[in-house]
Amino acid sequence: MAGAFGFKGCQKIRGPQIRGLLEAKDFFLFDCDGVIWHGENAITGAAKVVSSLIRHGKNVVFVTNNCTRPRENYVHKFSRLGFTDVMLDQIFSSSYCSALYLRDFVKVHGRVFVMGCEGLRRELLEAGVPCVEEADDDPDATIYNCTLAPDVKAVLVGHDDKLTFLKLAKASCYLRDPECLFLATDNDPWHPLSGGRILPGSGSLTAALEVASGRKATVIGKPSRFMFECISSQFRGVDPSQCLMVGDRLETDMLFGSNCGLDTMLTLTGVSQFEEAQGYRNSDLSTNHSFVPDYVVDTIADFLPAFEELEEQCD
């Protein structure tokens, strides 16, 4: 697609070029954190972009590696931040897709040990995937004396701000059984917080468990193709060439688009910088080229003038 406009990868685009993209694409996939909002603050103009896309008959889905909330909470958050037309079936989180993977793809028989937030466990339970109850309330429990459930057939790692050594140790013990699956919601290494602080991500906890177990996790979230397969299974006739993946992180969002054959757009309101994208583009290492976005915008609000042009045209 990028070639059709005569652009090279990693090109900053504006009004008329964005309008061309809006006309060419049917399906818009957005990451959330750093693209649509920062925590509890919507990116200025993002709500209008989303409603304009929907009003113009485009399909819009949200593809997030954030695994800490069930999908209903996303619907509430969208509504709270002024996105009035986002429905449950537009939301593809790594926790929801993990539940689909366990229930429909591998059809797990047995329970799942979750090293992750309560929201992840709730998403699994809502999908009918049974989890081991966490009963770490006993302060004297250690890996030497705790009970291990006999029927754990999968360990699922996600972001876990209640991580304890005991949880990590239990997960390591369950993974001694080669028939126990090892999944990670996503591999995000860290997330930016205000004041220069960072939050270790699922990828950090997954790395700990990979070392302790000597095994590699199957990653559900971006950049793995599985989330796109979930979308394709729920929206008929999704054509990758008609899709645009919009994200803020080169190593997850752009690589995800590249892995799934989608055109990609980097928005500079989040983690990755334009210079990093250029660095990947200029790299001699061909594997780095999968991180290069086709297009770059300062913010998704740059879509708005293009809608105005389209609307003037219709008048």
Added chain:
Amino acid sequence: MAGAFGFKGCQKIRGPQIRGLLEAKDFFLFDCDGVIWHGENAITGAAKVVSSLIRHGKNVVFVTNNCTRPRENYVHKFSRLGFTDVMLDQIFSSSYCSALYLRDFVKVHGRVFVMGCEGLRRELLEAGVPCVEEADDDPDATIYNCTLAPDVKAVLVGHDDKLTFLKLAKASCYLRDPECLFLATDNDPWHPLSGGRILPGSGSLTAALEVASGRKATVIGKPSRFMFECISSQFRGVDPSQCLMVGDRLETDMLFGSNCGLDTMLTLTGVSQFEEAQGYRNSDLSTNHSFVPDYVVDTIADFLPAFEELEEQCD
């Protein structure tokens, strides 16, 4: 040295060959867990081996990646398990060597944030290396609202059975400062427990922090050469060719010996199996050859008949 006896690497040796080694070597380095003891049970005959070596004028030191106890505790443990002649200056633990690294090698100015056991912190304090006080008692503290110390100049990771997400997150934040050093006591991935359970090791926690920080830790313990440098600095005239490193783990003990130019002996009372050593020996990958022991014994008690022969010879 191995060549002098006409052995190939990974050869099981017995009485006369062990006697040859005892005559040829001056300096015996022993790992502890899986070599000298299992938890609170001494390996049968190990205490007699150690005292016989000392009585024959050999230097004996203990080189352990276990970072959970200060060295005095090791002296007490040796004594409790029947090793009556082991002194403080024979014990080189990864926590002690980490303290030497921080105090004498990099001469850290500022405090150290320890993601590890209380014993590790105590070892640092005894060496005069100031640590950040852990005040995680507030159950409402999170990485969003907690205080970060302004003068942290090193993060040291070790085995930590009190690991929490907040500790990991704080360590990740400290490592945003490129001048803050990043050290790991050791890189052991896991440790065997009874009943098929395992305990995640320092290497597991280090991996989590490496991913969250995007940095690589400097490893103090085996297989890094630094512990041998500590021994050399405290025992004059240590000649690597006169040393034998005895351990139970190919990827740490044998590699450590190889990295330091020492002959190596695998004892089969611990983690690694003879077949794994043979696998490394037969591997086409030359880097795998550093894991191959020169000698293999079933247990260090196999030294005992050699001492009897030596003593008969003296009579």
